[in-house]
Amino acid sequence: MSYLNNKSILITGGTGSFGKKFIETALSKFKPKxxxxxxRDEQKQxxxxxxxxxxxSSPMRYFIGDVRDVDRLILAMRDADVVIHTAALxxxxxxxxxxxxxxxxxxxxxxxxITASMATNVKKVIALSTDKASSPINLYGATxxxxxxxxxxxNNFKGLKNIKFSxxxxxxxxxxxxxxxxxxxxxKKEGIIPITDKRMTRFNITLQEAVNFVLFxxxxxxxxxxxxxxxxxxxxxxxAKAIAPRNKIKIxxxxxxxxxxxxxxxxxxxxxxxxxxxxxxxxxxxxxxxxNKKKYMQLNKGGKFCKDDxxxxxxxxxxxxxxxxxxxxxxxxxxxxx
Numbered sequence: 001m002s003y004l005n006n007k008s009i010l011i012t013g014g015t016g017s018f019g020k021k022f023i024e025t026a027l028s029k030f031k032p033k034x035x036x037x038x039x040r041d042e043q044k045q046x047x048x049x050x051x052x053x054x055x056x057s058s059p060m061r062y063f064i065g066d067v068r069d070v071d072r073l074i075l076a077m078r079d080a081d082v083v084i085h086t087a088a089l090x091x092x093x094x095x096x097x098x099x100x101x102x103x104x105x106x107x108x109x110x111x112x113x114i115t116a117s118m119a120t121n122v123k124k125v126i127a128l129s130t131d132k133a134s135s136p137i138n139l140y141g142a143t144x145x146x147x148x149x150x151x152x153x154x155n156n157f158k159g160l161k162n163i164k165f166s167x168x169x170x171x172x173x174x175x176x177x178x179x180x181x182x183x184x185x186x187x188k189k190e191g192i193i194p195i196t197d198k199r200m201t202r203f204n205i206t207l208q209e210a211v212n213f214v215l216f217x218x219x220x221x222x223x224x225x226x227x228x229x230x231x232x233x234x235x236x237x238x239x240a241k242a243i244a245p246r247n248k249i250k251i252x253x254x255x256x257x258x259x260x261x262x263x264x265x266x267x268x269x270x271x272x273x274x275x276x277x278x279x280x281x282x283x284x285x286x287x288x289x290x291x292n293k294k295k296y297m298q299l300n301k302g303g304k305f306c307k308d309d310x311x312x313x314x315x316x317x318x319x320x321x322x323x324x325x326x327x328x329x330x331x332x333x334x335x336x337x338x
Contacts, residue, residue: 003219008034010080010122012067012113013087015044017176018128021207022084022214023052027059035059038076039087040066067109073116080120084214085113085127085151088144092132095140096256106143107150114154114165122163126217127151129169129226131203131262131314134269138257148226155224155289164223168214169264169282171203171231171314174333180239181330188244194252200236201261201314204321205229206333213279220300224284224291228264230277233317234326242326265312273306280312 004026011019014037026032035052037060039045045062054060065072067087077083088106089095095102110127117125129148132141154165174181180202187193205213209231217227240249254260265273265280274281274297281303284291297303321329 002030004030004032004082004215006031006033007081008032008036008079009082009084010034010036010038010077011084011086012038012073012109013085015039015041015048016086017173017207018086018210020048022211023048023060025208025211025215027052032059034061034079036061036063036076036080038063038065038067038073040064067112068104070112070115073112074119077116077120077122081123082218083113083117083122083125085110085125088128088147090130090140092138092140092257093255095143096138099139102139102143106140107146110147110150114150117163117165118154118158118161124218124221125151125154125163125165126214126221127165127167128214129167131169131171131264132259133169134263135266137259140257152224152226152284152289155284164221166217166221166223167226168217169226169228170205170210170213171262171264172205173210174204174206174329176207180236181243184240184243185330188247191247192250193240193244193247194250195236195240196252196254196258197260198237198249198251199260201233201317201320202236203231203262203264203314203317204234204329205231206329222291222296224289226282228280228282228312230279230319232319232321233314234321238321238323239326242323243330245323261313261315263311263313265306265310267309267311270306270310271308273310274303275306276300276303280306 009032042064052060063076089102130144133144133148136142136145148167151165151167184193213229269282272283283293
């Protein structure tokens with residue numbers, strides 16, 4: 001993919017797990033004009049600067065800022081061609097306890113990204129979403145669903161401006177900070193692995209797979225669609241066995257707002273979903289965007305419409321990772337947990 005060559009890319013929340021892996025990939029495979037890290041944590045930016053310095057011939061740039069501040073976003077996006085929006089408050093219990101803080105970052109912040117992109121010369125915007133945005137039962141999922149809707153609807157009022165907004169939705173990232181794998185690895189030392197429910201299943205994607213999928217979507221996007229990768233599931237009990245086979249398992253019950261199973265495409269979305277070999281596309285409902293599904297499928301061969309009762313759920317997923325496969329994955333990604 002050569003699209004990123006000589007482009008200026010801004011990543012909100014760029015010091016997070018995805019941002020770091022994206023920078024590493026972009027610098028090794030492409031020749032971006034600028035890679036702009038936009039985040040509010042100066043210490044994390046300082047740490048990144050030790051690895052990827054700015055100035056001179058380096059494409060790296062670092063902006064301290066919060067997505068709640070639209071003026072700062074406009075300043076940071078002044079010369080950007082592409083925006084990847086990853087900034088969010090993501091912990092389910094924290095969002096339940098601090099609901100309006102999640103609203104301010106995940107919803108108002110999303111609208112600020114849209115406003116700033118419209119006010120500058122940005123051409124493509126991809127917002128990262130989560131499986132929790134599909135049929136949400138917790139506030140985090142509800143804010144991300146709202147964010148998804150905002151980015152899709154932004155295509156309605158762009159007018160003649162040459163800009164596209166799309167969303168990428170995927171499940172648990174194996175090597176992201178705060179995910180269950182590093183939590184279990186830490187608990188292994190204590191001899192007991194706490195599990196909320198033995199029936200629990202989750203989708204799984206590695207950081208590199210997530211970055212590669214976003215890069216793919218950047219090139220394929222029309223604007224208005226939600227991209228969903230086909231990824232495996234795992235049972236939480238199998239993950240515990242893979243990490244600490246000799247440890248005891250303690251059932252602690254569901255946390256506030258937690259699901260036993262996750263889904264990325266609901267039956268309500270199925271009627272607007274096109275399936276490809278390695279991914280799905282949830283096409284926009286709105287007639288104002290001017291989306292033509294048949295034309296899209298003619299230009300992107302190999303797609304088929306999903307059945308009306310279809311859902312993409314971690315429980316009924318066709319592919320499940322076994323404990324041995326999970327062990328292999330964890331070992332190969334241990335460096336990503338640092």
